[in-house]
Amino acid sequence: MNAGKTQHLLIRAIATAALLTALPASADEPPKPAEAPAAEAAKAEPQVELTAEDLAEDNPIERVVVIRAGKVITNNGDDVENGIVVIKDGVVSAVGRLVEYPLNAKVIDARDQVVMPGMIHVVSTYYGEDTPRIRYNRNGNNANRTVKDDLASFDHDFSPLLKSGFTAQALLPVGGGIIGKSTLIRTDGPADKREVDTKRQYVYVSNDKSALRDALKGAKKEIEKREEAKKKWEEQQKKMKEEQEKKAREQKEKEEKEKKGDGKDDKKAPAEAFSLDTPPPTPPPNPQPAEAPKKDEPAEFQPPKIPPPLEPFVDLIEKKEGLFALIELDRASDLLHMNDAMRGFEIAHEFLLENDPQSDFYYVQDKLIESKPKLVLWPRHSAIPSSTELLDLAGDLARGGCELSFMPLADNEREFERFLPRVAELVREGLSRETALKAMTLNPAQLLGVDEQFGSIQEGRQGDLIVLDGDPLDGLSRVQKVLIAGEVVFDRARQEDDE
Helix, strand or coil, rough: HHHHHHHHHHHHHHHHHHHHHCCCCCCCCCCCCCCCCCCHHHHCCCCCCCCCHHCCCCCCCCCCEEEEEEECCCCCCCCCCCCCEEECCCCCEEECCCCCCCCCCCCEEEEEEEEECCCEEEECCCCCCCCCCCCCCCCCEEECCCCCHCCCCCCCCHHHHHCEEEEEEECCCCCCCEEEECEEEECCHHHHHCCCCCCCEEEEEECHHHHHHHHHHHHHHHHHHHHHHHHHHHHHHHHHHHHHHHHHHHHHHHHHHHHHHHHCCCCCCCCCCCCCCCCCCCCCCCCCCCCCCCCCCCCCCEEECCCCHHHHHHHHCCCCEEEEEEEECCCCCHHHHHHHHHHCCCCCEEEEECCEEEEEEEHHHHHHHHHHCCECCCCCCCCCCCCCCCHHHHHHHHHHCEEEEECCHHHHHHHHHHHHHHHHHHHHHCCHHHHHHHHHHHHHHHCCCCCCCCCCCCCCCEEEEEEEECCCCCCCCCEEEEEEECCCEEEEEHHHHCC
8 A cells, every 4th residue: 555545544534533423323323413411421331442454444354343233131231222232353342322333343233133142051962963963871970071082173063053042052971970071162163262261160960879979989089098198108208308317417427537537646657767778658549539328309299090080079079169060950859869979078069950841849949049059950830740830940949049040951953942932931920031131141151150251241251142133032033143253153144045
């Protein structure tokens, strides 16, 4: 670019920036008054700083994506009507109603639609349409295994999850007993950004009391074995140190005695008569310096090797930060059995409730509220066994202070599509709107320790968002677009046109 053209573009950019406050961002919007009221100006939202590079029309890099929405559900306070979300380099940089954005930004017109955070599938065994379902047909303790042991990469087709609004899933191996550790992955986007580092990771324990009890007892024995080995090692080190000190004392005493012995006869002997026939005395040999005794360097303690399946439970017993057990409960009595299996062990754990159409969890509802603030469950009403009386389990648990995370009833396309309508039905029956929205987005993010990246729309969060053609909880809305790291990875209208 020559200097004249550069100067021309900069002048044009400055003039354009000066007009931003006077002209609407879209031609079909009514013009705004020249001066905003003082109260509105005081509440001005964060603005994106415009640079010459941003304003340049020939800049080939579209680093900024702007969504102009009819409503923005932030999960961080009130919804923003007629809101604007600015995503820069894949991260939300501003959200509000009074937000400037660069001229070369990619603008998504969603003024008649709703934008919300992408949903997170908190317990998934869905490996993608292009990957055969992996079945290990194994039981027992596989706590050390993750899906990374069986998949070469996470660059798979998760389109059924994606088009239903799930932007991430905590993926598990398939099996029984103690299945393995979760791995959080995005459902699309660049292959090198699929896996997400989490501050919390769970070991999934299926409804198997004996497997949990045996794993905890086995881990305890390994800890005792390690402590006993360390105690022996410390005793050996102490004995070795004492021996070294003893040798050092003996050596010092020996050297002092030799020094005193050399000085005993320091008087000169009478000189012998000198004779030419007497040969000169032979000089004594040059004494070699005595080698200093080698000290045995204390080696670092090498603990006995722990069987890999027991390592996570050793970490649980020793309260390793960020690790917890997610324990499956099929019925009320399972809570009692699992608590009995954990008796004598204080390990971090949460519960997953498989609340079937007829469920007896109301028997232990108070115990759950008392002991577990985080719960994972299916979004549906259950009836008292052998009756038609429906229970509002989710509502009662939420009102009791539990933090709920919803998950699909099954890992297939039909249940992914029915997930939002099922949650909407709970809201129609009395579950609060805020609880329902957070149970699909923010609460799963908090459960997995990624709420500083996902689950809400605010500055600094990842641009993993979904656009719907209506309110997500009216039961009829459909996901129209999905963005991951600010990039549109699913567009329903475009897909339908292609078909």
